[in-house]
Amino acid sequence: xxxxxxRALADAAGIQLMTHVVAGYPNLDVNADLxxxxxxxxxxxxxxxxxxxxxxxxGPTIMRANQAALDQGVTPRHCFELCAALSRExxxxxxxxxxxxxxxxxxxxxxxxxxxxxxxxxxxxxxxxSWDESDGDYAGAAREHGLHPVMVIxxxxxxxxxxxxxxxxxxxxxxxxxxxITGAGASLDQTGVDYVRNLKKKAGLPIxxxxxxxxxxxxxxxxxxxxxxxIGSHIINLxxxxxxGAVDExxxxxxx
Amino acid sequence: MSxxxxxxxxxxxxxxxxxxxxxxxxxxxxxxxxxxKYKDDPEFTAELTDLYQNYCGRPTPLYYAENxxxxxxxxxxxxxLEGLAHTGAHKINNALGQALLAxxxxxxxVIAETGAGQHGLASATVAARFGLECKxxxxxxxxxxxxxxxxxMKLLGAEVVPxxxxxxxxxxxxxxxxxxxxxxxxxxxxxxxxxxGPFPYPVMVRDFQSVIGREAxxxxxEREGRLPSHLVACVGGGSxxxxxxxxxxxxxxxxxxxAEAGGRGPAIGDNAARFGGSPKIGIVQGYxxxxxxxxxGQLQNTHSVxxxxxxxxxxxxxxxxxxxxxxxxxxxxxxxxxxxxKRMTRLEGIIPALESxxxxxxxxxxxxxxxxxxxxxxxxxxxxxxxxxxxxxELDRENWIAFLENEVRHGK
Numbered sequence: 001x002x003x004x005x006x007r008a009l010a011d012a013a014g015i016q017l018m019t020h021v022v023a024g025y026p027n028l029d030v031n032a033d034l035x036x037x038x039x040x041x042x043x044x045x046x047x048x049x050x051x052x053x054x055x056x057x058x059g060p061t062i063m064r065a066n067q068a069a070l071d072q073g074v075t076p077r078h079c080f081e082l083c084a085a086l087s088r089e090x091x092x093x094x095x096x097x098x099x100x101x102x103x104x105x106x107x108x109x110x111x112x113x114x115x116x117x118x119x120x121x122x123x124x125x126x127x128x129x130s131w132d133e134s135d136g137d138y139a140g141a142a143r144e145h146g147l148h149p150v151m152v153i154x155x156x157x158x159x160x161x162x163x164x165x166x167x168x169x170x171x172x173x174x175x176x177x178x179x180x181i182t183g184a185g186a187s188l189d190q191t192g193v194d195y196v197r198n199l200k201k202k203a204g205l206p207i208x209x210x211x212x213x214x215x216x217x218x219x220x221x222x223x224x225x226x227x228x229x230x231i232g233s234h235i236i237n238l239x240x241x242x243x244x245g246a247v248d249e250x251x252x253x254x255x256x
Numbered sequence: 257m258s259x260x261x262x263x264x265x266x267x268x269x270x271x272x273x274x275x276x277x278x279x280x281x282x283x284x285x286x287x288x289x290x291x292x293k294y295k296d297d298p299e300f301t302a303e304l305t306d307l308y309q310n311y312c313g314r315p316t317p318l319y320y321a322e323n324x325x326x327x328x329x330x331x332x333x334x335x336x337l338e339g340l341a342h343t344g345a346h347k348i349n350n351a352l353g354q355a356l357l358a359x360x361x362x363x364x365x366v367i368a369e370t371g372a373g374q375h376g377l378a379s380a381t382v383a384a385r386f387g388l389e390c391k392x393x394x395x396x397x398x399x400x401x402x403x404x405x406x407x408x409m410k411l412l413g414a415e416v417v418p419x420x421x422x423x424x425x426x427x428x429x430x431x432x433x434x435x436x437x438x439x440x441x442x443x444x445x446x447x448x449x450x451x452x453g454p455f456p457y458p459v460m461v462r463d464f465q466s467v468i469g470r471e472a473x474x475x476x477x478e479r480e481g482r483l484p485s486h487l488v489a490c491v492g493g494g495s496x497x498x499x500x501x502x503x504x505x506x507x508x509x510x511x512x513x514x515a516e517a518g519g520r521g522p523a524i525g526d527n528a529a530r531f532g533g534s535p536k537i538g539i540v541q542g543y544x545x546x547x548x549x550x551x552x553g554q555l556q557n558t559h560s561v562x563x564x565x566x567x568x569x570x571x572x573x574x575x576x577x578x579x580x581x582x583x584x585x586x587x588x589x590x591x592x593x594x595x596x597x598k599r600m601t602r603l604e605g606i607i608p609a610l611e612s613x614x615x616x617x618x619x620x621x622x623x624x625x626x627x628x629x630x631x632x633x634x635x636x637x638x639x640x641x642x643x644x645x646x647x648x649x650e651l652d653r654e655n656w657i658a659f660l661e662n663e664v665r666h667g668k
Contacts, residue, residue, distance in 0.1 A: 053422060053555040054431055054540055057277040057438075063421055075552050101275050101539040106553025127277040128542070136275060154279035156441075161281065176279065 004094035004122040005148050005171040008044035009206045015223040017254060018045035018208055020098070020232040022062060023079040024069030025051070026239070031082055034235075037244060039090045041251035045172075045208075045228060047125060050079045050099035057100075057127040057152070061233035076103055076112075080119040087120025096123035096150060101136070104129070109138060113145040123148040123171055131168055132161075139168035150174050150208070155195040166203055172228065173203050177211040188221055196225050216253040229254075264292060266455040269579060271572035274455040276542045280434070283441045288456040290361045295463065300356060307352050308467060311385070312342040314349075316468075318475035318633070323603040324623075331486065331626035333619060334479075336472050336500065339609065339639030343378050346468060346496045346637045351378035351447055353464035355386050358445035365389040365444040369433040371398055371426035371492065372564035372611065373405025374638055375449030380414035382447075390414040393432040395425040398563045405642055423557050426492075426567045430541055450493025451571040454542030458572050465499025472633055473503050484631040486622065488513045490614040491585065492528070492564045494571035496637035501583065502573075511584065514574065515618035517560030518587030528558035529587035530570045531578060540568075545575040561590035561646065562610035564638075586621070588614040594650055596620055597640065609638030610646065 008016065019038050021031050031048075038046055051069035055062065076099075083095050097116050104112035104126065116124060124147050130136040131151070139149040148171025155178065157165065166173075177192035192211070200207055209222055210230030214237075219229045231254075238246045267273055274284060294300040308314040317340060321333045338346040351368075358366055366388045370376030376392035383390030392409055396418045399406055406416050422428040430453070437446045451461040476484055487504060489497035491514035501512050519527030530546045538547035540555060548556040548568040560566040577583040588596075593610060596617035601607050608616055612635065619634045626632065640647065648656040 052553070054427065056431060056434060056541070059435070060421070067422060070554060102547075102549070102553040105537075105539050106549065106551065128275050128539070130273070130275050130278075130281075133273045133275060133544075136273075152278060156282045157278055161278070165278070 003146065003148060003171060004092070005045065005096070008092075008094045009172070009227060012044075012227065015219060015226065016045060016228045017043045017219070017251070018047060018228045018230045019043050019235055020047040020049060020230070022049045022051055022065040022069055022236065023082055024072055024074030025065035025236070026068070027072065028074070028078060028082055030244075032086060033244060034239070034247065035086050035090070037248050038251060039093050041248065042255050043251065044092065045094045045096065047096045047098045048079060048083055050076050050097060050103050052100045052103055055100060059233055061236050065236055076107065080115050083121055084119035094122040095120060096125055097121050098125040101126060101129040109135070109141065113142055113147060117145045117147055121147060123150045125150045125152060125174065127152045131165065137168070139170070143170060148172060152176070155192050166205075169203070169205060171205070172208050173199070173205045174208040174210065174230065175199060177209050193225060216250070216256065219254045264288065264456055264459050268458070268573040268576035271543070271545045271575040272455060272458055273544050274542060275539050275544065276454045277438065280438055280454070283437065284454055284456065286361065287445075290357055291456055291460050294357060294360055300360070304353055304356055307356075308349070312348050312352065313340060314467065315471040315475070316340050318472055318479065320479070321604050324600065327603060328620060328623040330623035331628060331630040331632050333623055334476065334484070334631065334633045335604070335606065336468060336633055336635045337606070338468060338496065338635060338637045339606075339612070343374070343381050344639045344641060345374040345378070345609065346465060346499060347375040347378035347449060348381065349467050349499070350449065350461050350464040350495060351375065351382045354445065354447040354460070355382035355388065358388065358447070359386055361445065363388070363443055363445040365391070365440070366447050367391045367393065367433050367436055367444055368447040368449060369426065369429035370394050370449065371429065371566060372562065372609070373398065373402040373409070373642065374564060374609075376409050376414070376416070377405050379447045379449070380409040380412040383414060384412045391417055391436070393417045393419050393429045393436065395419045395423070395429050397424040398426065398429070401646065402563055402642065404645065425558070426563070427541065427555060427569070434542070450495040451498045451573060452493045452541070452543055452545065452569060458543065461495050462498045462502055462573060465495050466502045468496065468499040468635065469501060469503030472500060476631065476633065480631060482631070483507055483510065484633045485509060486511045486513060486626065486630065486632040488515065488615050488619045488622065488632060489635040490515045490565060490611045490637060491570060491574065492517070492567050492611065493569070494574045496635050498571060498573055500633070500635045501577075505582070512577070512582055513618055513622065514583050514585040515588045515614040516585050517558070517562065517565035517614065518589040518592070519559040519561070520590060522587070525557040526559050527587060528560050528566050528568065529585075530568070531585035532587045543572050545572045546570055546578070561593060562614065562643070564609070564611040565614060586618055588617045592617040594647070597647065598651070606636065607640035608636050609640050610643045612637045613640075
């Protein structure tokens with residue numbers, strides 16, 4: 001299976017970034033500019049979140065962005081169009097659609113996956129589409145559509161569930177980590193570090209880690225541990241308070 | 257997976273299930289195993305029964321509504337008076353059961369969502385009783401329209417957290433509570449207030465609420481020596497209705513009626529009638545069921561004069577009973593509910609909650625069409641004191657505003 005996620009990670013030197021945009025926030029044109037800027041700064045993995053009214057796994061920043069996008073009338077169709085345009089323009093970037101179970105369910109899972117693939121996406125992140133529900137076991141179907149099912153776990157995810165997830169996951173496995181705050185800088189908590197080490201051995205898959213990364217230091221702390229650092233709400237916060245220039249500076253600093 | 261977990265239904269037909277981010281699964285599995293362990297444990301059930309009797313005032317009366325029956329001229333109408341339970345509504349049945357379970361699971365904190373405030377009030381009450389720390393998440397819109405309950409929760413020692421996301425009503429309070437739980441799993445139990453959400457909540461809440469139907473069944477057999485032919489309840493998420501209905505589901509020849517919020521009318525956003533137009537299935541808030549949603553799968557805004565019915569989803573077991581034509585749902589408009597509220601108050605000296613007034617309105621539609629020898633039980637799920645700010649504004653506006661102004665002016 002030819003897939004940009006595999007390509008982005010196969011020839012990767014050091015830790016890669018996976019960034020996040022909420023389609024339609026602040027609007028679709030700024031999304032396009034933001035994605036171009038990310039690609040220019042060497043980001044090879046970009047999540048496009050299809051906004052949803054009830055985003056169960058998102059914190060306040062991304063939740064508000066979802067609502068603001070919906071208030072402007074953004075639909076899944078706009079998100080597919082955004083991805084299609086940008087994936088043609090930036091053929092080396094791996095785009096992943098992130099959203100919640102009801103969006104593919106309303107469209108029909110097969111139709112959703114076909115559209116995601118047609119618009120140039122390489123993977124799906126669907127945190128509440130549980131693999132242990134009969135219609136949530138979408139990993140095989142995703143692969144048939146040329147999409148990696150990127151499953152989201154946490155250090156509490158242990159065997160036997162972890163084994164079941166590993167048997168389904170491909171391309172990239174996404175885990176959350178906990179951070180302990182010590183003095184001025186944040187440090188990774190040891191449980192999280194051990195978890196990712198073991199996971200890397202066990203999974204045989206690239207590991208993406210996210211924990212509210214908000215500084216280039218955080219990214220460097222993950223280097224050598226995880227393959228990918230996920231940066232979500234921090235980019236929205238930067239954009240809201242200081243504009244695209246601040247996002248650009250931040251990504252440049254992460255790449256140093 | 258242990259074999260014992262097969263005893264709790266995870267699905268109702270195609271509905272229900274557990275559609276949640278993986279990080280929530282360990283907590284739900286712990287709850288599932290804990291509930292399995294204690295639900296038939298003699299000490300647990302004895303403690304719960306004792307609290308039901310001596311703390312809640314159970315059994316609640318099954319009252320023959322003679323005047324209403326005479327005026328409508330149809331079947332005999334009995335009222336199950338859940339409003340006489342401690343804290344004024346059926347919500348305490350479930351809150352007590354879950355608090356007892358939380359204690360046994362070693363939890364020190366409880367969290368809850370609330371719409372009308374009745375479940376929040378019940379949760380704050382049991383938290384006070386069992387020495388548990390309590391946070392109640394409540395949509396900002398509901399905080400405004402149900403302030404008397406907010407005050408009571410604070411009085412009981414709970415922290416009330418206004419939810420400012422989305423539509424700022426019940427569904428957003430559920431999201432906020434689930435998110436808080438994800439971040440505080442270790443010592444916290446989530447007392448979910450309705451028979452919905454991810455497994456095992458739908459079955460656990462139904463079981464705790466089934467005390468309503470078990471009592472009603474015994475009471476009607478004692479009074480009439482036979483079963484009713486019609487059961488009526490209002491349906492928001494559906495906990496009072498499934499609690500009344502469930503113990504009767506295996507009896508032949510009973511019709512089950514659910515009264516939904518018809519709101520201002522059938523237009524999108526004006527009601528919470530999930531079964532009103534062309535019902536649509538979805539996967540939201542951890543479970544599969546019918547949801548009011550647009551063609552993309554976005555939940556729609558809802559409206560009801562009663563905060564407790566103002567919710568876009570419905571419990572998965574009720575969804576399955578709807579598919580099988582066992583429960584029939586009807587939308588009741590705000591206007592009809594308020595009419596029923598007035599009629600019940602005047603005829604029987606019982607002030608029902610606005611939620612329950614929807615059930616009364618459905619009973620008023622049905623009873624005249626039914627033979628005199630048939631029996632109907634209507635669940636008066638709560639009493640109407642909490643709605644005084646809404647009903648007074650609707651029914652006695654000028655005097656009420658004058659009173660409020662006077663209170664503000666001279667209250668200090």
